[in-house]
Amino acid sequence: MNNKYEVIIGLEVHSQIKTKTKIFCNCSTDFHSQPNTNICPVCTGQPGVLPVLNKHAVELIVRTGLALDCTINKKSVFARKQYFYPDLPKNYQISQYELPFCEHGKINITVDGKTKSIGITRIHLEEDAGKLIHDIGSRQLDYSLADYNRTGVPLMEIVSEPDMRSPQEAAAYLESLKNLIEYVEASDCNMEEGKFRCDANISIRPFGQKEFGTKAELKNMNSISGVQEALSYEVERQIEIVESGGRVIQETRTWDPNEKVTKSMRSKENAHDYRYFPDPDLVPVNLDDEFIDNIKKNIPELPEARKARLINDLGLSEYDTNIIISDKALADYYETALNTANKGAKEPAAAAKTVANWIITELLGKLNNSKLTIKESPISPENIGKLVILISKGTISGKIAKTIFEDMFKDNKDPEVIVKEKGLVQISDAGEIVKVCQEAIDENAKIVADYKSGKKSAIGALVGAVMKKSKGKANPQMVNKTLTELLNK
């Protein structure tokens, strides 16, 4: 598509911090409450109110900063960012300008098998704004409704360096960042609920040029694929302008996901002057070493460490491990399933691989088809573990396991119960198997003849006949062995 221009992308991510209460008051942060029920004089900006900082929000942003290899500023300052909008009750947002909590970090991304480090400029803490509603269903209102439940929910803004060179890298960065934030349990990162939002700065320059080109800021992308689409569109748009002799102008553009184009919102001349100044209602936050060390000590296991553990301790392949750790919820699911499976397994190493196979090939495929995430999986990880135990004990065959899995996916029924109810216990009794095999041989003279005339593959048809007669319950290995013995007598 383009080999003349280098693409420069930097991203600003807003991620809601997972605290029970808001950043400056005691209201709940619950996303699902009725409009304007999680509000108080403080978060609705009544006269005379003052903000009091939620310490847990600070802990979580510091934890995220540490996970992103940031320097944690011992002294941090809140500032007022001023602009008028009805979703902002004080008409200023308490945010940070100079001295944010975290600076100078980095995160690794992998695109087409190549790993690259992306710089994190800063992470700062701020309050979210409320929500304005301009329509009810399809009915356009001639006024706007304001819901202040979200006002004052803590947000961290993570600003990257302009280190990404393609929309693919931007998407990979967002995936990695989202995953890491989930690993440190600082945010749910739910994009549909607006808990993980992204603005992008993008410019192009001819390869070899040192100066950056003029950038456009893109807003309103509601998914990672949306970010990638918007950036790809913008690359084309900017190249087209430059190629036709024009100049890209500095402006803010909004992504229209229906038309799949970016549209101008405001130019640099109309950019806001936010008139930042230190918030006199909040004293500077001084973090001592003990506070930071404590957070460091209690930081949950990060993806790289988890990967090493899965490969070294459990003997998983790198391929499987990469899939499992790419999503914290999936990795947690895997380890819970494995824990259950290990309780009944003879060889833990074998269970590790079997559980991984069941989750990666069977479960993820089913979830994908049903458009469900791992968190929404109808099968609990414990039941996957139990299924693997049933297989490893030889209680059921792999083939039966697949039919049981189908049942489990419908209603998360315990596989042990399914086996009992449907009488699916595998037949491993040698006498029983010899009997059925002999019957099959007796009833299929032609196939036996084929086999004996040298067509060894004919045995497959005999196995099929045995399985049919046993309703799939005969132990396949034993059937194979017994048939071979009987036929070669």
Next chain:
Amino acid sequence: MNSDIIKMTATELAAKIKSKELSSVEVTKAFLGRIKEVDPKIKAYVSVCEDYALKQAQQSDDKIAKGENVGVLEGVPIAIKDNILIKDIRMTASSKILENYIAPYDATVITKLKDAGAVFVGKANLDEFAMGSSTENSAFFTTRNPWNTEHIPGGSSGGSASAVGAMTAPLALGTDTGGSIRQPASCCGIVGVKPTYGRVSRFGAVAFASSLDQIGPMSKTVEDSALLLNVIAGHDTKDSTSINIDVPNYLSTIKDGVKGLKIGLPKEYFIDGLDADVKASLDKSIEVYKNLGAEFVEISLPHTDYAVAVYYIICCSEASANLARYDGVRYGFRADCNNLLDEYQKSRGQGFGAEVKRRIMLGTYALSAGYYDALYGKSQKVRTLIKQDFEKAFEKVDIILTPSAPTPAFKIGEKSSDPLQMYLSDIFTISCNLAAIPGMSLPCGFSQKGIPIGMQLLAKPFDEQTMFKTAYAYEQATAWHKEFPKI
């Protein structure tokens, strides 16, 4: 009897109510009666809370009758500046934009006063959003000086000062951002205290300039102010700028005297242009202190000249952000409008008065890109220098004495057309807020026309104790606090 009650101090009233010599209802009715009698002339109150106060008074009397534990201000009336929120009572900040605003919660000082048993008789007038020195900037009316109703009562806590001066309340709360308690106290011949920044919670006081605002007591006597500060001082988890250190009992050291005390006289405050009556009163006061055994030391506060400029840049900058919330969207005055921009412009354009708009514009300008460093940034640096001036001075002296205001209360209308002249009314009180130290004004005489004159005491951070004992010693050696206006 009523004329006796209204002349009593809060300390006396509290004792008499506690001992059942007087009932709170009786006392409250006496002050409500006094309000009915003189407030039409004085106009100190934006709202009189008659029913509310009588209900509170009855509750106090019931508690006392039952022998329950009573608060230190049980049954004692108090006037509250109308920029402090009392739940379910209208709170206007003397602005059209909040004319019909009903407070949804109690300020922390109000919670403390309720716990102490105080009775709220009314909400006192102020310059709109506490911006002014005369109450002429109130959106509703100008309060009068009880000593001469043609004169201003000072401001912005002019309603509170006038209410106490006119004996319509024995106590009042004011707020002080650049002198708004001390200057009106001086104008009305009463005591007014601005505590150390962080001593009293600001939660529930309408913010004007957050780094300077402080709530403080106003009363007829020093002892009453100390009593009131005992009630309202202390750390508050709802105010991150309130300081978590112990609060001493201000009454316990008030009578310790000034023998050997070193009092500083800053040469920058005793300037040639100082009003002759003010100067004469100050000179006599210095003699009083000398006779009490205090020593005087000339000191220098070299950055005094910059205080007014620095103050107006900082207070306007902070105010421009603090007042942004008054937009008619969620509460308060909303003009007829067609769209969002129209709504903002008309609601704020019609809702705010001229001085408030002037300060919002000044502050917006000072914080704008390209001007921030030269104005707001520079001001913060000079503010640090002013603070250091005081730190150095307090290495040499225990307390600093200055005039409270350059002139006695001027006539209504005299300066209202000249904002700069008006700004200079605060010239002696502003530095105290910038330095975050405690200060107070107490009566020290009268002008030849019979208008009260006040002197200001400034103390080290959190050393209100020294300030109170210094003021008390003077008060006991003089009789100014026993003078009452004939209104």
